[in-house]
Structure formats: structure tokens, C-alpha cells
Amino acid sequence: MSAFLELRDVHKRFGDNEVLRGVDLGVDEHQVVCLIGPSGCGKSTLLRCINALEPIDRGEIDIDGERVSGRGVDVNALRADVGIVFQSFNLFPHMSVLENVALAPRKVLKLSPREATQRAFELLTRIGLDEKAHEYPDRLSGGQQQRVAIVRALAMQPRVMLLDEVTSALDPELVSEVLTLITQLATEGMTMLLATHEMGFARDVSSKVVFLYQGRIEEQGPPEQMFNDPHSERTRGFLRSIIEAKRL
């Protein structure tokens, strides 16, 4: 039986730079899978390919048995189903927080303005930012902005969430509020694939850890095994450098 999110032999190149060299990966429903690896190994590209922000050169991607790569795919419908959150938040600076969250439900899901606003407000209440609903993103802290970005994706009620190093641009003291929100989503059973440098978080939350190296999956397994007993020499080397940097 194939997984809920299934990647088979995915290739992607930018000019001469082959970023993904045949990635096979499965994410089951309600699973949380963490992508780790050195920068430039293809984590972000992989996530962007799943969301069709980048077309893939070869291979296939399926979600729930349905092909979502290549031609003949309704990318807008696909993206409505697959939420992605970026390292740099990318909130819309000319809209209030509430408008940021309500925009896509209104325009893509065709909810009435009232329904969309209500949905947005509920989500903001959930993350304790209902009082900031009418503020503009620039007035919020980085952690608050990133949490708004996460609920903006959640407002589309996606079936999978892709998180691309969502804490990397944050000041250290703001990281935990974002990780807490992600942990909550994991407990609620959201299917998630996340690229991260937060190894402690990956160890505690994920059901599977995937080590990506030079565009290929070098090793994958349950977090206990990956962190305590990695089989590959490269995985060991990577984890050692993380420990030396005191990030684990």
C-alpha cells in the first residue's frame, strides 16, 4: 500500500545544478516527518516541488493516490490542499493580520466574507492573537508573524502541511512559541513534512526523520534510531557537527 504523500524518483535541476537526484519518500496520514541535512542539500526545493511552486523534471508525486506532479494537474486546487509555510513568513504587508488569513478562504474556497472572517478570527483566537487581528504584520514580532503565517495556511484546511525551516529566521527567544504551535498541530493529527535545523524538536515530535544529502535520501528511520544509532557515516558526521555547534 502506498503512503498518503508519495514521492517516487523525484529529480529537479536548476541549470547545471542538480538539486534533487532521485528522491523516494512516503509520508503516511497523521505522520510528522522531519527533513534534516546540511544547507543546500535540497530540503527547501523538495518542499517547493511538492507544492508545485517548482515543476519537477522527472519522477512522480502522489497525494492520497492522486497524481499531483506533471501536466494536467490543477495546481490551484492542489495548493489549496497542501499548505506551505516559509522561513521568511511572507505575510502580505499591505493587509491586516485578519485579512492575511481570510484572503485565500474567500478567494479560493469562495467563502462569504463573513464566513472567511469568522474562520480567520477563530484561528487567531486559537493562537492568542485575536487582539492583533486588525494590526498590520510589521507591528508583530517575528514569532507572532510566523504563527500568523501558519494559521494562514491552516485556514485553507489543508490535508498536508509543509514547513520550510519556519524557525530559522527567528530570534532564539521567539522559537519556542512557534514550535509549541507545531507540536499542537502534530498532536491533533495533522500530516506534516518539515525541513528543520531544530534537532531536539525533530527528535521529540517526528515519527520519522529523513537525512537528505546532496539531493538524495542518505538515511531515514525513527528518530531514536536516527539520533542514537545512525547507520550512515555521513549522517553521523552531520549530527556530530550539530552537536559541536551545541544545537542538540
Add this chain to the structure above:
Amino acid sequence: MPFRGNLVSASIAALASLVVAVVTIAMLWKFDQSLHVSAARHVVARVVEIPLAIATLAVPFYGLRAFATSQRAGRLAARGEYQSARVAVEDSRDHIWVVVGIGMTALVGAFAAFLLSANDGAVRSVLFDWSLIWRSRTGLVKGFWLNIKLFVVSEILVLVWALLVAIVRLLPGRACAPVRFLAIAYTDIFRGVPAVITIYLIVLGFALAGVPVFDSMSKDGQVFWLSVLALVLVYGAYVAEVYRAGIESIHWSQTAAARSLGLSQWQTMRHVVIPQAVRRIIPPLLNDFVALQKDTALVSFVGVVEILNYAGLYKNRFFNLSPVTGAAIAYLIITIPVTRFVDYLIRIDKERIQAQ
């Protein structure tokens, strides 16, 4: 840290400040002597002139202070009090900047006074005869009303037309290359030809050629709408480039974020890119609009009876250019408040969006 004095620059500043004061006051005096008005009005003029002359004295005051402070700095340094010496040099430099600031202003003012009093005040009576401007008012207002109609209609059409051209020019993919090429050719041609030639060709040419739609209009309507067409074509080319620069200045991550939420390309443009781009391009857009407002005067060359035409008629009748100055003032009455108002809108919008 060695001590570096500023005696040379302070000396130059002191000397220059004396020259500026003498020149400015001399020009004010010359201006005063060129006034041939009733005693009462001469008193009024002097009420303005005398404070100006006194204010000019601030220049040598600060020039001499700069010089004295610089000398004091030298004495302090000689005694080994470098800290205080450097403080004195800083003070002296501040004084020099005051000399530069007020001095240049005074020089410009003196030059204006010189110009207005030249040839026994001829510039004043030929260009600034207020009674003649007042006597031309009916025609000027009637003419300017046409200019206002011209630029209001043109600006609205330019806004829409230029956005369309900009969007066409940014259409992606190979298939759209021909239509992109059209947009590029249009902007290149209409930005490259002087506006007055385009107006000539379109207003006179289309009328002569009996182009349908325009041909069925009344004479006045035809000239008006052809003028609008010419202005929209010329300024549409400029404004399309402004739009394009604005749209391209929005970081692709904004598009990525919008598309990743499922918004279509058009929805992304409409709700995310264009609203941000428009905020950024308001200053250059306004620039082009002020230019358009002014260029409505060009249609006087194809026989549209607008303000410059009326001003020309009065000019010939009075044998004096003051009515044309009146036309210039009419433009300023519109353009300056518009500029300030838009500056104000931009500031409000910034304060709303940006963090304090």
C-alpha cells in the same frame, strides 16, 4: 590623535560671509530704488525689505564667530588642551554650516531682487503686472477649465491603459512573446517621440483623415477627444514603465506565498502584487501626472482654445507677458496642493503599515 585645526576654511567662510552680506544688501537697495509706487505701498515694501536686510547680517555674524572660534581652538591646542580644542573646532564647523545655509539662501534672494530691479524694474512690469493678470482673469479661468477637463479625463484613462500595457509586457512564456513585443514597441515609440509631434500627428492627422468615430463628433468634441487620445498614448507609455518597475519591485516571495495558498496568477496580481506595487509607485506616478497636467498646454498648438491660447490673446492685446504669468499661476494653484496632498496620503499609509 593629532589636532587638526580649521583656520583655513573658517577664514574663507568669514570672508565669503562678508561678501554675501554686502552683495545681498546692495541688491535689496537697488530693488528698493527701482520701485516706482505710491508712498504708502513703498512703506509696505520696506516693511519686508528691512527685516530681510537685518536677517542677512546673521551671515557675517556666524562667519566671524567661526573664525574666532577656530582661532581659539588653535590657542587651546598650543596649550596642549586637545579635548577642548577639538570641541572648539566642532563649534566652528557648525558656524560654517550656518554661513553656508543662510548665505546661499541670501544669495539666491539677492539674485531674484537683482533680476526684478534690472532695467529699472522692467522685468517686474513686463512679467508681473498684477492689474493685467486681474484683467485677463475671465479668459484664463475659461481656458483653464478646458485644461482641467483634459487632464482629469486623460489621467483616469492613462491609469487603466498603462496598467494594461504593463501587465501585457509582463505576461510570461514563449507564446506571449509577440504581444509582449507589441507592448515594448509601443512604449519605445511613444516615449521616443516628442509629445508635441504626437499631438500634431494625431489631432490634426486623424481629423484630416476622417478617422471613424471621431469624424462623427462635433468640431469641438473631436479636437477634445483627439487631444485626450494623444495625451493618453504619450503618457500611457511613461506610466506603463512606472507600473512595470513597481510590479517587478515586489519580491517573488510574495507571489510564492499567494500562489502557495491556491490563489491564481490573476488573483495574486490583483490582491497581492498590484496593491503593493501601486503604493510604491505613487511618487513617480504623481511626477508623470504633474507633467501631463503641464503638457495639456501643448494642445494649444493644434488650435484647442485652452489657457495658453487665452493668455496669448491677452498678451497681444496688452503687449505684456503678465497674462502668461497668470496662466503659470493657475497651474501652480492645481499642482502644488495636489503634490502636498499625495505626500500626505503616502505618509499616512506608511504610518499605518509600518512598525513604529
